[in-house]
Amino acid sequence: MKGKMKRKLMLLIVAILVVGSSTVFAADSVQNIKGFFSSTIKIFRNGQEVDLGIDEVTKQPYKPFVTNGRTYIPVRAIADVLGKDVNWDGPNSTVYISDKPDENYNYVLVQLLQEQEKNSKLEAKVKELEAELAKVKEDKVSSLTDMENYLNKQYDKYKDVRFEIKLSGDSKDIKVKIYVNRNDNSYWNSLTTSQIEKFVDDIVYDIDRDFKNANISGYIENNYTGKEELSFKINSKGKLEISNYKGSNGRVYDLDDMERELDYSYGRYDSIDFDFSLSGSESSIRVNVKVNSNDWYRYSYKEEFLEKVYDEINYYFPSAEIYGYIDDYYFDFDSRGYVNLR
Structure with a gap:
């Protein structure tokens, strides 16, 4: 067993x-x-x-x-x-x-599917942007009359101020006249410098979008006072310059206004390009001036030029200490307004 x-x-x-x-x-x-x-x-x-x-x-x-x-x-x-x-x-x-099935293969497959999903979303976004671009092209104007009608439709009222915009000239040299409604003078005077700058900048941008490389300049006129409130233009660097804006109290409002005034008056002086930027406060103003080093080295009227800049600033800010740099040279002024350049 x-x-x-x-x-x-x-x-x-x-x-x-x-x-x-x-x-x-x-x-x-x-x-x-x-x-x-x-x-x-x-x-x-x-x-x-x-x-x-x-x-x-x-x-x-x-x-x-x-x-x-x-x-x-x-x-x-x-x-x-x-x-x-x-x-x-x-x-x-x-x-x-x-x-057995390779886990790495499965991981790569998941990653591939996620990338495909991202690509699908990007393709959809591209189609959306293409549609928007097509719409912009449809809306593009072809004449100054079309542009004038467009601007009056888009910018006839801003911050309770009503405007009328007129264009003249041709596609290469466009003059812009903006009129403030006579009944909105008080609203106009309440606008800040930055608000006015944005308003003008938006108008100029829309014109430049459809008329590339055109010379654009103009002014804003107050129909209540009959006076020109400010003027503007696109400089040689493609930058918007607003000048002669004195506001309701007859003076430049702030350092931003002063900077624009200097760029307008001295941005091109004696065939030399200067670019101004101001900082500090109304009691202590630092002036930085960019200029081509070779141009500045050969320039024979350095002191006279800086003293003119001093006089311009001192007119609006008589109590301010004024100093700064030009092409890495430091300068300041004595009590009589004479420059010390070193």
């Missing part, structure tokens, strides 16, 4: 070794073998111990089988350790081992 039980146990062991939980017998390979299941043998993968897992049929842990000096491990257990898929084809007595 004991001999029969031992033989059945050995046959069961052979069956387990072949494909884990499947039983396979080849007609010409049945034989008795002696061996044992070891619970002390450890399996390491890349230096890290691994668990062989559980047999899905017997619900028992997989264990290495040792016989004749060799160690056997179920195919399904070792495939799991190596990250492979294993399938058993019973009718054909075949074991299939294959690679």
